[in-house]
Amino acid sequence: MAIRRTTRKRLRAGLVYATLVAVTALTCFPLAWAALTSIRPNEEMLKTGLIPEHVTAAHYRALLAGRSMYFEAGGAYRPSTAPAQHFLAWFANSVVVSVATTVLSVGVSTLAAYSLTRFRFPGQSLVPYVSLLGYMVPSIIYVFPLFLLIVPLGLADRLPSLVLGYVSITLPFCMWLMWAFLKSVPIEVEEAGLIDGASRFQVFRLIVLPLALPGIIATSIFSFIVAWNDYLIARIFINTITQLPLTVGVMHFFEGVHVDWGLMMAAAVLMTLPLAVLFMFVQRHLIVGFGAGAVKG
Amino acid sequence: MKRRDFLKTTATGAAVLGAPRLARAQGKTGTARVWGEPGPYGGVGVDAMNEWAQKNAPGLKFAIETLSWTDVYPKLMTDLAAGRPAACISVESPIAFQLMAEGLLEPVDDLVDRIGRTRLISGAKWEYWGAWKGKQYVIPAHHQSHLLVVRTDLLRDAGVTKSPAEWNWNDLLAAAKAIKAKTRQFGLCIALGRTIATDYYVISLLHSAGGRMFDAANKSQVVFDSPAAVETFEFIAELVPTMPPGAVGYTFLDVVDSMAKGQSGMVFYWGRVFGRAAEVDPNVFKTMEAYQHAAHPKTGKRLNWNDFQGWAIPKDNNPYVAEVKQALVHLMTSRDWQIRYAQSLVPNVSPVFQDVAQDPRLTQHPFFQTKRRTIFEYYVEALKHASNSGNELLQGISPLAGIVHGRAIIAQGIQQVVIDKKSPAEAVKWVHAQLEAVRREHIRLVV
Amino acid sequence: MIGRHAGLSDRQLGVLFLLPFVAVACAFIIYPAAESVRLAFYSKLPFRPALTFAGLDNFRYIFEDPVFWAAARQAVLWTAASIVLQTLFGVAIALLLNEAVRGINVFRGLLLFPYMVPTVVIALIWRWMFNPEMGVVNASLKGAGLIQRDIYWLSDPAWAMASTIMLNVWKFTPFVVICVLARLQAIPLELAEAAQVDGAGAWPRFLHITLPQLKAVLVVVIVFRTVWTFNKFEEIYLLTRGGPGTSTFNLAVYAFEQATANLKLGAAAATGVVMLAFLFAGSVLYLRLLRQEEA
Known part of the structure; x- marks a missing residue:
């Protein structure tokens, strides 16, 4: 009986592993294929063997140093506009905008959520629900009017316009998530602190913030992903090639004369890398944090 | 131009108009945005404009904004609706016609003679690039046919x-x-x-x-x-x-x-x-x-x-109209820049001026060794059969x-x-x- | 209490903390959305400043446009198919990942990661993999003898729709997994063990014990995902631009095209209002379900 159970257990574990491996292989294949393409020489582009016969870093070098998209010959004058040369600038823009968006969304929504869960005033219970409703509004609806608002503010074609645009996407949900978290932080601890003579700011900093940390991490990840992934807003708001974030910049590779797939996949890999690093650190919190609410993608 | 003349590409082209007297701009600074389609030639044009700016308008910079073909209309819509047009647009004639009819472009008749009214390659007319009710609104950049x-x-x-x-x-x-x-x-x-x-x-x-x-x-x-x-x-x-x-x-x-x-x-x-x-x-x-x-x-x-691609200048909310005009004159009257422009994408970018088409330096591109007949079809013959919605x-x-x-x-x-x-x-x-x-x-x- | 220090009452402080949120929400969410709703009743050509009142003309225009109805139908199809597949795969993968086997964290990481991958990146990879002549998908299918001729994944209407659905399912199934997994981990182990002792098989155990526990979270996830999938723009636009023809348009792409290609801001705004109506219905449903659950 005991032996049968162990065998069954082993069999079951084997089955679970086999299924897991199959599902994971299928899921990860697109990313793996992109990575493999990015190190495949152009001459081998049409071959579909899993592993490239030769490995090259040419596509990555081209991303950083620029590669002409047009046939150049005969000592033709070379203008200063090959899009690949801007990859680093796009990368920096994406980092700046995503970090700024994250800081702003988390800051504003934490303050608001704290206010809603700790103070009493009319309309207090309604705000989070209205806010969540706001999160369901498709961005296609407000992106054009928002642009018309950005221009008189003097922000058009500048990175701060993107931060504003992204915050308008993230804020309602961040606020909902923080509200859900802070609601579950027991108020008694804070009251004890206050009675002990700590100021509200001390209480907020020393007691509330540590307890709300999983929520803050979840909202941060969420804001970062939204900002890093957006295409629509940046496409409408930004024109200058050096001011673009990665998403819109990389789509410029589809213009010109041909599609440079090696370059494209190298860009795809480098664009995904920061998220992979981030993901490794926060994976644990992701399930806890997002489990509290539900997240838009 | 006769086929034979072209194939010989004689060096005896019309004399380039003497270096135009360029009025000094009033010291305007900042960045003048220029819209171009995907291709190296827009960048060449902007490099030429910057050469002018360095000498004549220190502190002013021209910057290319490359709009993909699918982006032209979204950008026109959002940026013009928001009152922030580019200082200069490289645009094909059907769009130019629409913009000028809407009263959105600055007339450029004052530039035509400075650039050279009679320089156009035979078979082409200024209005192909964009004229409306007797006024010229577009400076020819190149022509390109499929x-x-x-x-x-x-x-x-x-x-x-x-x-x-x-x-x-x-x-x-x-x-x-x-x-x-x-x-x-x-x-x-x-x-x-x-x-x-x-x-x-x-x-x-x-x-x-x-x-x-x-x-x-x-x-x-x-x-x-x-x-x-x-x-x-x-x-x-x-x-x-x-x-x-x-x-x-x-x-x-x-x-x-x-x-x-x-x-x-x-x-x-x-x-x-x-x-x-x-x-x-x-x-x-x-x-x-x-x-x-x-x-x-x-x-x-x-x-x-035939796209009849040209340079147009948005009229409203454009602080750089005067500067763009000067810079365009520089770009269009400099034989060097005209050749660089045409050379940047052979044989896509057909020269618009007779003297440029006949400049022997144009033939330095290796395509002239192997595809001369084809280039002639694009540069010259195509003009006889040009059409578009314009x-x-x-x-x-x-x-x-x-x-x-x-x-x-x-x-x-x-x-x-x-x-x-x-x-x-x-x-x-x-x-x-x-x-x-x-x-x-x-x-x-x-x- | 802090009022003692800063000279503010608690209520004032509460309002002060809330102020940045309210200000940003009003200026950058509510105002543009309201402006868009207003535009739905006006005729506006983007090159001209004039804004003329058009009554219901914009709505009449889109309702008479067969492409609008096609876009609406396709949006429903794309949403329904995506949601059904995401939910099925999501629950199945969550159950797998809930197994206490060694190294499960690695699998968890790999299976959840697609959710983080930018849409642009996925669209690029899809366009590369599903390229009819050069793509690995057709080559593999041919190699395995499953197909004789290339499938035109992105230029045949039915396959293009299937491709956009696949992209959506690939990216967002992890979201369902995350939510379901969070719930699964909260299910008391005793429940399942009790059933096992009773001799219930795996399927009945799932059906009668696990599924009822998941019901609440699934309802929320499905409602949320339905609204968001319905509103998606980039997933479709970056992959097919709504093509071939208009066969993968949804309402968001339709609105974008009306605004940018047709220069009809009013018609785009009217489409947005129709989408808002859908969203409103979804939200009411959501709130009702939420209340039911709380009761």
Whole structure:
């Protein structure tokens, strides 16, 4: 009986592993294929063997140093506009905008959520629900009017316009998530602190913030992903090639004369890398944090 | 210009006008944004403008903003609606006509003589690039036509002996079928996706068949629904089986790739397809030649779509009008810059001035060794068969009647035939109704 | 209490903390959305400043446009198919990942990661993999003898729709997994063990014990995902631009095209209002379900 159970257990574990491996292989294949393409020489582009016969870093070098998209010959004058040369600038823009968006969304929504869960005033219970409703509004609806608002503010074609645009996407949900978290932080601890003579700011900093940390991490990840992934807003708001974030910049590779797939996949890999690093650190919190609410993608 | 003269490319071109007296600008600084289409030439133009700025307007910088073909309209809409136009736009004539009719562009008549009214290459007129009610609004940058590009080796393998220069529509169709049947390649590839590329292809065929979109004589009434349009749609439907099955989703780039990678025996395309092929597959490049389009059997017309790309200056909220004008004069009167501009994408960017076309330095590009005949077709011959939707406007159509450029209405009509299997007559009626709706929307403004 | 220090009452402080949120929400969410709703009743050509009242003309225009209805139908199809597949795969993968086997964290990481991958990146990879002539998908299928001829994944209407659905399912199934997994981990182990002792098989155990526990979270996830999938723009636009023809349009792409290609801001705004109506219905449903659960 005991032996049968162990065998069954082993069999079951084997089955679970086999299924897991199959599902994971299928899921990860697109990313793996992109990575493999990015190190495949152009001459081998049409071959579909899993592993490239030769490995090259040419596509990555081209991303950083620029590669002409047009046939150049005969000592033709070379203008200063090959899009690949801007990859680093796009990368920096994406980092700046995503970090700024994250800081702003988390800051504003934490303050608001704290206010809603700790103070009493009319309309207090309604705000989070209205806010969540706001999160369901498709961005296609407000992106054009928002642009018309950005221009008189003097922000058009500048990175701060993107931060504003992204915050308008993230804020309602961040606020909902923080509200859900802070609601579950027991108020008694804070009251004890206050009675002990700590100021509200001390209480907020020393007691509330540590307890709300999983929520803050979840909202941060969420804001970062939204900002890093957006295409629509940046496409409408930004024109200058050096001011673009990665998403819109990389789509410029589809213009010109041909599609440079090696370059494209190298860009795809480098664009995904920061998220992979981030993901490794926060994976644990992701399930806890997002489990509290539900997240838009 | 005579073919013989061109092939010799004599050095005795018209003298460039002396260095123009450039009035010093009033010390305006900042960044003047310039919109260009994808391609290296916009960047060359801006580099020239910056050369002017360095000497004459320290602190002013011109910056290129490359708009993809699908971005032109979104950008026009958002940026013009928001009152922040670029300081200068490199734009093809159908869009230029629309903008000038809306009163959005600055007239540039004062520049024409400084640049050289008589310098234009023969067969071209200033108004092709954009004139409205007697005023010039656009400075010619280059002209670019799509032509019939063929693989001579595949034509031979398919047993086609008649020269493409002699073809009519029936010959084209027969050749496409023969290539498809006898070689392993597709016969013809054109873009049939829901993009402006498709509109370009269809409109040039429609014009060859004698059809029009609007009636110049009668208040710009829509006259699309005609036997010529039905015939055009039917012709394309007949060609479709010889094309790559993906063509219904294709836009510009896919057509280039189809030819350069050796998948299709013929394409309708602008000159840049040659550069791409030279890069990807020298064997394909070697056998490629461009011809004027096949003639319509009855009208005998072999029209292409010529973009007539020029520089235009938005009028409102543009602090740099004076500076752009000066910089444009510099770009257009400098033979060096004109040659660099044309050299940047051979033979896509055809020079607009006689003296530039005849400058021996132009021939330094290696394509002049192997593709001289083809280059001549693009640079000179194509002008004789140039058409585009701006072409209808030149005959008196108000752009406000329904510039439909960018809306891909005609492309959608074609797709109804190819994808939804509607009859060509039905699809033509649908397109007609769409054009009529656009016209109705603007009718108040049509005088 | 802090009022003692800063000279503010608790209520004032509460309002002060809330102020940045309210200000940003009003200026950058509510105002533009309201502006868009207003535009739905006006005729506006982007090149001209004039704004003329058009009553219901914009709505009449879109309702008479067969492409609008096609876009609406396709949006429903794309949403329904995506949601059904995401939910099925999501629950199945969550159950797998809930197994206490060694190394499960690695699998968890790999299976959840697609959710983080930018849409642009996925669209690029899809366009590369599903390229009819050069793509690995057709080559593999041919190699395995499953197909004879190339499938035109992105230029055949049915396949293009299937491709956009696949992209959506690939990216967002992890979201369902995250939510379901969070719930699964909260299910008391005793429940399942009790059932096992009773001799219930795996399927009945799932059906009668696990599924009822998941019901609440699934309802929320499905409602949320339905609204968001319905509103998606980039997933479709970056992959097919709504093509071939208009066969993968949804309402968001339709609105974008009306605004940018047709220059009809009013019609785009009217489409937006129709989408808002859908969203409103979804939200009411959501709130009702939420209340039911709380009761």
